[in-house]
């Protein structure tokens with residue numbers, strides 16, 4: 197068996213095309229969706245992520261504002277900027293690029309963003325809404341994984357989903373979204389004993405660890421759907437995931453590549469959340 201490749205780049209492009217139309221309609225109603233991105237310091241990887249997000253916004257007509265701040269910015273000053281953006285009607289989404297310098301508490305910053313503009317879906321209010329099945333901004337990467345699976349017509353109810361990784365931004369919310377769709381969910385992490393025993397039971401295996409070759413063919417059940425969230429560099433400096441792609445593809449029914457897998461979906465979902473937020477302002481005006 198050679199598993200089918202889930203083309204995240206293509207699915208993301210389909211999502212963006214739909215969003216471009218929606219942005220066009222919103223703009224003709226006088227609402228241009230706006231995303232503010234705050235970048236603190238000059239971490240090169242963060243700069244690249246931010247620039248990719250801005251390009252993606254421009255491509256579909258979202259107005260994006262970059263707020264660049266020096267690494268010496270105090271936490272108080274950052275919170276004041278967020279407060280300003282919370283009250284700016286032209287801004288529908290606020291994203292603070294992580295990681296932040298060590299003197300700034302990530303938790304305080306995330307909690308300062310209005311939950312109604314939290315398009316990253318990291319605010320505890322949005323996490324709580326997601327957990328209780330309410331309408332929420334879903335964290336972009338897990339949301340992107342769900343949209344990918346929907347796109348290939350993958351049934352989720354009743355499936356055994358194994359998530360490797362339990363971070364607040366990827367692992368935990370991924371498992372929760374699958375649970376919301378009636379899957380049976382197992383979480384694995386660095387303290388899990390006999391990882392392969394668990395992963396071999398997965399109908400759908402989601403891997404978000406950050407170490408290449410964490411998952412080999414020996415970890416995967418024949419016919420499983422394998423979603424590789426990891427982003428690592430191999431010894432040649434090339435981008436690779438957490439899954440040994442070539443050998444796992446021989447066992448899986450579907451597999452995401454790295455690059456062109458989950459990565460492009462994450463950005464597409466950020467755009468989707470921003471458009472969703474802008475649409476809500478129309479609903480508020482109509483109310």
Ligand code: NDP
Pocket residue numbers: 337360361362363364365366367384385386387388391404405406407410425426427428458459460462
């Ligand atoms: P974290 O470092 O926050 O979490 C990694 C998780 O993996 C932890 O829960 C850790 O367990 C677990 N883990 C570590 N080693 C093992 C192991 N040997 N076996 C099982 N579990 C293990 O990472 P993130 O969740 O933020 O990101 C994970 C990966 O996804 C990274 O490569 C990141 O770059 C990538 N990523 C990709 C995105 C995309 O758009 N494609 C977006 C976000 C992230 P423990 O909790 O016990 O420490």
